[in-house]
Amino acid sequence: MDLKQLYQDIILDHGKSPRNFGKCVGYNSEAKGYNPLCGDLVQVYLKLNDKKKVEDLTFEGSGCAISMASASIMTDLVKGKSCEVAKKIINAFLKMVKSSSEIKSEDLDNDQITKIMSLSGVKQFPMRIKCATLSWHTLISAMEEKKEEVNTEAID
Numbered sequence: 001m002d003l004k005q006l007y008q009d010i011i012l013d014h015g016k017s018p019r020n021f022g023k024c025v026g027y028n029s030e031a032k033g034y035n036p037l038c039g040d041l042v043q044v045y046l047k048l049n050d051k052k053k054v055e056d057l058t059f060e061g062s063g064c065a066i067s068m069a070s071a072s073i074m075t076d077l078v079k080g081k082s083c084e085v086a087k088k089i090i091n092a093f094l095k096m097v098k099s100s101s102e103i104k105s106e107d108l109d110n111d112q113i114t115k116i117m118s119l120s121g122v123k124q125f126p127m128r129i130k131c132a133t134l135s136w137h138t139l140i141s142a143m144e145e146k147k148e149e150v151n152t153e154a155i156d
């Protein structure tokens with residue numbers, strides 16, 4: 001199986017049956033995000049414990065397969081990480097979809113790198129980049145406890 005096919009299969013799988021979908025019990029922060037270009041809506045629920053570790057992370061929303069798959073992969077990879085590591089992963093992801101072709105992270109194992117890399121194909125489709133980054137920007141907002149809704153048109 002070639003890599004392109006593998007990446008497509010991962011996106012289809014996560015798009016069809018998103019992981020960590022719904023409100024998690026005891027979340028202590030949440031944020032909303034909207035991508036008006038495509039109509040993707042996402043709401044992120046974050047449960048941080050007193051050691052600033054992501055104890056639980058879930059999402060709700062509706063939108064295209066890329067936006068849902070990206071949110072699903074994000075929750076899958078960030079859950080269980082410390083806030084500091086989560087931010088590093090978010091930055092590495094945003095860099096990957098916008099500019100670089102690889103992702104370098106000491107905080108992800110090979111399986112997780114493959115999952116995150118499955119979204120690298122959006123670079124060829126500028127319209128889809130915001131579909132992929134929406135949930136990640138929304139997670140940053142939840143971590144920083146911003147009250148404003150994230151709008152991808154207000155982000156570069």
Ligand code: ZN
Pocket residue numbers: 035038039040063064065066067130131
């Ligand atoms: Zn979309």
